[in-house]
Amino acid sequence: MTDSAVVAARPRRLRAAWASAHAPAAGAPRWARVAALAVPFAVLPSSLWRIAAVALHLPIIRHTGGDESGDLPSWMPIELYVVLLSVLSELLAFTAVGLVSTWGEVFPRWVPFLRGRRVPTLVAVVPGAIGAAILTCLWTWVFVMLAFGRNIAGERLAADSPLNADTWQGALVVVAYVPLAAWGPLLAAVTFAYYRRRAHGA
Secondary structure (H helix, E strand, C coil): CCHHHHHHHHHHHHHHHHHHHHCECCCCCHHHHHHHHHHHHHHHHHHHHHHHHHHCCCCCCCCCCCCCCCCCCCCCCHHHHHHHHHHHHHHHHHHHHHCCEHHHCECCCCCCCCCCCECCHHHHHHHHHHHHHHHHHHHHHHHHHHHCCECCCCCECCCCCCCCCCCHHHHHHHHHHHHHHHHHHHHHHHHHHHHHHHHHHC
């Protein structure tokens, strides 16, 4: 195959991979598909904010002058950590789409040893249910604490904390992170729909 043919084939492969990742599973209700597709979009604002504020150093965060790297090892730049964290968050969020897609019921070709086999129902339901419970509890706790002017540990926020919403930078943080409160409930609803569909179809 010539180089030009290889280049021409790449868009087709990308389109095929995209179509495969979004091919709806038979019997998946429309509301569940909408909820599953909403999960990555609920996570996206916070991911973009982290990259813009920390990796790109845009002036959208109020800096306190302290060490922002926290407990990161010296070999891990905080910019790289934030990008990796954001990408990982989006990948985890995208797994919700698998609960309404064909690759959530049959292992895709790129999975070694399992390709073409049916996905056991509990292999998807148990992580989905646990993840939904953890995410719901976590972000509910975070926003309740913020509403009372406290951090996740229950300590009162300092006057110069980036999380204080009394400046436009602080308000932007809240706006970017509030959609995360929907991640857990959306995942719970999609997981329930997946379990009911698989259980009735078994």
